[in-house]
Amino acid sequence: MKAIVLEKLDPAAPLAVTEAAVPDIAADEVLVKTHALAINPVDIKTLEDYTIVRDGETIRGSAASLLDGVSPIILGWDIAGVVTAVGTDVTKFKAGDAVFGMVRFPGHGKAYAEYVAAPAAHLAAKPAHISFDAAAGATLxxxxxxxxxxxxxxxxxxxxxxxxxxxxxxxxxxxxxxxxxxxxxxxxxxxxxxxxxxxxxxxxxxxxxxxxxxxxxxxxxxxxxxxxxxxxxxxxxxxxxxxxxxxxxxxxxxxxxxxxxxxxxxxxxxKMVTSEESAIEDIARLLHDGSIVTKIAGVYPFTEMKAAFAAQHKGTAQGKIIIRMPASA
Ligand SMILES: NC(=O)c1ccc[n+]([C@@H]2O[C@H](COP(=O)([O-])OP(=O)(O)OC[C@H]3O[C@@H](n4cnc5c(N)ncnc54)[C@H](OP(=O)(O)O)[C@@H]3O)[C@@H](O)[C@H]2O)c1
CATH class of the missing domain: 3.40.50.720 (NAD(P)-binding Rossmann-like Domain)
Structure with a gap:
């Protein structure tokens, strides 16, 4: 599969798309073929191992500390796509279901990939009339x-x-x-x-x-x-x-x-966000009934992740920056 794989966190990483093995799924997970991803300031802060030195105190202001000693690393948490396989304990989804969610935050989400192994509890069904781009945004x-x-x-x-x-x-x-x-x-x-x-x-x-x-x-x-x-x-x-x-x-x-x-x-x-089943299901309902819409600030192909990071880094995006996966509708 295509994925952006890092040996270690490195702000100078080109964020190039390479080949990687499709992940295995655990009993409580589903395999999702991603159609769209979203990025967030925390992706950049994690890549840069962003630290704040203020008032004589140093704070690591990202998810980087959770990835200490981890290699390889696949960044990202926000996905929308279609289930292609389900773990033995999963009853909530079946192959072919369109889903979206924030995977394993805080933790190693491994979202910048064509296939993502995601706990079923971190996903909700994507409302049929909501695009994969809009659903990918409505995550972290x-x-x-x-x-x-x-x-x-x-x-x-x-x-x-x-x-x-x-x-x-x-x-x-x-x-x-x-x-x-x-x-x-x-x-x-x-x-x-x-x-x-x-x-x-x-x-x-x-x-x-x-x-x-x-x-x-x-x-x-x-x-x-x-x-x-x-x-x-x-x-x-x-x-x-x-x-x-x-x-x-x-x-x-x-x-x-x-x-x-x-x-x-x-x-x-x-306050820090955490993956939560009932929250993502609430958000699916809010999207479904039109109570919230995703404002899309820009859409980048997966191969242009570096440019997407540069846009996110400016801090002027109105709404969400979305990454479109290859060959997705
Ligand atoms: N704690 C958590 O769990 C959690 C979760 C998500 C995000 N966050 C953090 O919350 C912040 C907002 O996230 P986001 O996804 O909304 O980011 P975003 O989409 O990049 O937010 C853009 C907005 O941030 C403001 N901004 C831009 N540059 C700024 C600066 N130098 N100082 C202060 N504000 C600036 C601007 O609004 P105005 O022009 O209106 O000020 C801009 O419209 C980020 O720091 C992010 O890391 C934390």
Missing amino acids: AAVTAWQCLTRHYSVKAGDRVLITAPTGGVGHYAVQMAKHLGAYVIALTSGGNTALATELGANEVLDYATFDAATAAPLQLDFVLDAGGRNDATWFARHLKPGAPLFYLPSGLTKVQQQRYAAQGLNAAF
């Missing part, structure tokens, strides 16, 4: 948003929810999901993203450049999903209701960062 980014809005916090109708980076991979799903849950959604973004944030359903769009957090009337927020991480604790202090949670996504928080949030009386925490 969508599960992150859904787990934050419904697992780590439960958004209620009428909640005032602020979402940063609301037009990126995570944010564009989060805005739509929060609206679906009945929240009043405030999007905080760069001026160029205002139209899209509105189109996604934000009730209000604030521009970083012109919104003066120190003097503006308090936003009275019940919840903040901070996907972008551009603002510090003082920015949020006057705008969250007492005890309201703020989930910070870009990396783990250093002890000093945590102290800064605490000093402002904020209930802030880093």
Whole structure:
């Protein structure tokens, strides 16, 4: 099969497509012939073994630590494709079923491949009218948003929810999901993203450049999903209701960062996405009934993974960057 195989994590790797053996499947797994993949900032951070040195503390801000000592490595977690074989314990899927999901995160997903061995519990059936490209996008980014809005916090109708980076991979799903849950959604973004944030359903769009957090009337927020991480604790202090949670996504928080949030009386925490059967099945339902759509920022052939990484690295993608597999419909 075709796959992008690395001997070790190496930011200079050409991410070239080579030949590799089709993986075996365990009893609880299915073999998926991939039609489309999605990439995420964490793919790049993992390839680069991204570390943050801040406040005298070093944090490895990716999945790289999970791959220490592992060789060969196949990066990637997000797939959409068709089941070609099922493990002996699998009753949920049969050969020929179209599926999508985030495979084994955090862990070794091995998604950049023509065939992926995936736990059946990490996949959902792809709604028939949703393309493989759109389904591939609604995986790590969508599960992150859904787990934050419904697992780590439960958004209620009428909640005032602020979402940063609301037009990126995570944010564009989060805005739509929060609206679906009945929240009043405030999007905080760069001026160029205002139209899209509105189109996604934000009730209000604030521009970083012109919104003066120190003097503006308090936003009275019940919840903040901070996907972008551009603002510090003082920015949020006057705008969250007492005890309201703020989930910070870009990396783990250093002890000093945590102290800064605490000093402002904020209930802030880093949250990390994990593969979860009921979450991906919820997302399949949201896609099926049109409550969320995948905004596709660009589609790259599998052979152009390096260019796709460069596009993702810019941080300006509106929605998801998708990788189309060879000979897929
Ligand atoms: N903890 C987890 O489990 C988890 C899961 C998924 C993603 N993440 C992290 O969450 C972040 C967003 O992920 P994503 O998939 O939405 O990424 P993305 O699609 O690349 O997000 C793009 C958006 O990020 C904002 N942005 C760009 N450059 C930035 C910068 N230098 N500083 C701050 N914000 C910047 C921009 O929004 P504005 O112009 O509106 O600011 C842009 O529209 C990433 O750091 C990613 O690693 C964490």
